[in-house]
Amino acid sequence: MSLRVAVVGSGPAGLYTAEALMKQATGPVTVDVLERLPTPYGLVRYGVAPDHTSIKSIAGYLRGVLELPDVRFLGGVEFGKDVDAADLLACYDAVVYCTGAMVDRRMGIPGEDLPGSVAATDFVNWYCGHPDVPADRFVLDSSEVAVIGVGNVAVDVVRVLAKTAEELRATDVPEEVLRRLAASRVRTIHMIGRRGPEHAKFTLKELRELGELTNADVRVRREECRADVTAASRQVRGNVEVLQSWAARGLAGRPRLVDVRFWMRPVEILGEGRVEALKLERTRLVEGRVTGTGEFETLPVGMVLRSVGYRSVPLPGVPFSESTMTVPNEAGRVRDREYVAGWLKRGPTGVIGTNKSDAAETVRTLLADLAGREPVRHADLDDLLAARGVSPVTYEQWLSIEAAEAELAKSLDRGERVKLLGLAAMLTACGR
Ligand SMILES: Cc1cc2nc3c(=O)[nH]c(=O)nc-3n(C[C@H](O)[C@H](O)[C@H](O)COP(=O)(O)OP(=O)(O)OC[C@H]3O[C@@H](n4cnc5c(N)ncnc54)[C@H](O)[C@@H]3O)c2cc1C
Numbered sequence: 001m002s003l004r005v006a007v008v009g010s011g012p013a014g015l016y017t018a019e020a021l022m023k024q025a026t027g028p029v030t031v032d033v034l035e036r037l038p039t040p041y042g043l044v045r046y047g048v049a050p051d052h053t054s055i056k057s058i059a060g061y062l063r064g065v066l067e068l069p070d071v072r073f074l075g076g077v078e079f080g081k082d083v084d085a086a087d088l089l090a091c092y093d094a095v096v097y098c099t100g101a102m103v104d105r106r107m108g109i110p111g112e113d114l115p116g117s118v119a120a121t122d123f124v125n126w127y128c129g130h131p132d133v134p135a136d137r138f139v140l141d142s143s144e145v146a147v148i149g150v151g152n153v154a155v156d157v158v159r160v161l162a163k164t165a166e167e168l169r170a171t172d173v174p175e176e177v178l179r180r181l182a183a184s185r186v187r188t189i190h191m192i193g194r195r196g197p198e199h200a201k202f203t204l205k206e207l208r209e210l211g212e213l214t215n216a217d218v219r220v221r222r223e224e225c226r227a228d229v230t231a232a233s234r235q236v237r238g239n240v241e242v243l244q245s246w247a248a249r250g251l252a253g254r255p256r257l258v259d260v261r262f263w264m265r266p267v268e269i270l271g272e273g274r275v276e277a278l279k280l281e282r283t284r285l286v287e288g289r290v291t292g293t294g295e296f297e298t299l300p301v302g303m304v305l306r307s308v309g310y311r312s313v314p315l316p317g318v319p320f321s322e323s324t325m326t327v328p329n330e331a332g333r334v335r336d337r338e339y340v341a342g343w344l345k346r347g348p349t350g351v352i353g354t355n356k357s358d359a360a361e362t363v364r365t366l367l368a369d370l371a372g373r374e375p376v377r378h379a380d381l382d383d384l385l386a387a388r389g390v391s392p393v394t395y396e397q398w399l400s401i402e403a404a405e406a407e408l409a410k411s412l413d414r415g416e417r418v419k420l421l422g423l424a425a426m427l428t429a430c431g432r
């Protein structure tokens with residue numbers, strides 16, 4: 001009898017888990033991948049920046065996993081709404097939770113809830129065409145905006161704001177989003193780091209891209225990027241060298257300006273009824289802690305995008321640590337027959353590839369635990385979903401959505417694909 005495993009979430013962690021199960025199992029195994037959206041690939045589709053086409057092509061590799069004969073995609077099935085842990089444990093020998101970290105973190109400063117103060121998660125979802133965020137969510141009508149945080153997501157957001165719509169035309173950005181980017185009045189984008197350049201989380205390749213923008217200059221203040229990096233890693237030395245070289249060069253008069261700041265922390269978002277300014281405080285480190293110096297500066301921005309990290313949300317009935325915002329586990333084991341992988345397991349850090357070794361560890365634990373055990377499952381998920389009126393989106397139906405996106409791109413004379421907007425359009429494309 002084959003081992004039956006349910007994987008919840010079809011991002012990199014979920015699909016690397018399915019692949020590892022196929023590779024590591026010594027006997028027959030079948031995997032059902034449950035996904036709340038009609039589309040697979042998680043943040044590869046709805047996170048990776050649209051102009052990073054080579055990274056997006058990882059979807060081609062993940063597609064290969066979904067096409068393995070013993071792997072099945074069940075889109076439009078949400079854990080916590082359509083099924084719960086007890087349902088899945090009745091139908092499968094084991095369940096692996098891989099639902100990622102979909103929600104923004106907050107800064108905890110006054111004014112954070114003013115209109116115009118937004119999470120990078122929302123903005124990323126918007127330009128990636130995620131069905132949770134409508135296309136009219138953003139109007140880029142401010143000439144100055146601030147992006148808080150100096151990680152790779154902040155760099156993505158800054159780059160999308162700095163590029164022209166023409167530069168993004170060949171990407172899969174939804175047509176309505178592209179129209180709104182073309183109408184953008186943004187001229188200055190401040191990117192704010194609360195510590196020094198040697199502490200920034202962005203990677204060198206991503207940082208360098210900011211210096212190669214044809215539509216924007218980059219400004220860095222010499223006094224803000226002094227740092228002793230002689231003992232630092234190559235990555236940190238590289239970042240600081242690039243920033244210092246930008247500080248030494250003049251502006252070329254390009255239409256937009258990326259203003260990179262360090263040693264400044266946001267203390268208040270100001271405005272009557274909407275964001276009108278951002279108050280910053282100069283910082284320094286005292287015993288390793290970011291500490292305010294009492295020196296303030298106010299930026300006249302109309303939008304504040306917080307890109308200060310993601311966090312996971314608890315899954316109903318599944319253990320969750322509020323302190324680490326992850327599912328507590330031992331090498332991927334949560335409880336008897338329940339496992340976890342990816343960002344839900346280790347928090348929202350690491351590139352796509354990190355999830356491969358992470359998933360492999362979880363699968364090793366799972367297979368060792370289940371070796372020689374008699375199956376205890378006694379129900380069938382298809383029957384259970386049918387009884388609840390849930391009809392999953394199949395892999396073939398997802399391919400119809402992909403085909404409709406390619407067709408749309410062709411009709412608009414754009415690149416390989418243009419994302420369909422909204423669940424209804426996607427479901428129509430797959431004949432439902
Ligand atoms: C904005 C952004 C850009 C990034 N860009 C890059 C990059 O360029 N290169 C790189 O290497 N890494 C990048 N990363 C990191 C990379 O995306 C992550 O390492 C990776 O996606 C994490 O994989 P995951 O499967 O744990 O989570 P996810 O990719 O988030 O997948 C989780 C999946 O679970 C589904 N799900 C959630 N809740 C439920 C539920 N209740 N029921 C069913 N399904 C559910 C979601 O819809 C989603 O499909 C980026 C991250 C972000 C946030």
Ligand SMILES: NC(=O)c1ccc[n+]([C@@H]2O[C@H](COP(=O)([O-])OP(=O)(O)OC[C@H]3O[C@@H](n4cnc5c(N)ncnc54)[C@H](OP(=O)(O)O)[C@@H]3O)[C@@H](O)[C@H]2O)c1
Binds near residue numbers: 202309348
């Ligand atoms: N191209 C790529 O490879 C790519 C693209 C996107 C994302 N990713 C990956 O995805 C993961 C998540 O990226 P991320 O950018 O969301 O997270 P991140 O790398 O953790 O960066 C978060 C940034 O927010 C800052 N921050 C946190 N709280 C703050 C606060 N209250 N006030 C001001 N600043 C605050 C952090 O500063 P401190 O350091 O001071 O806390 C840090 O600069 C990372 O591993 C990243 O590499 C990769």
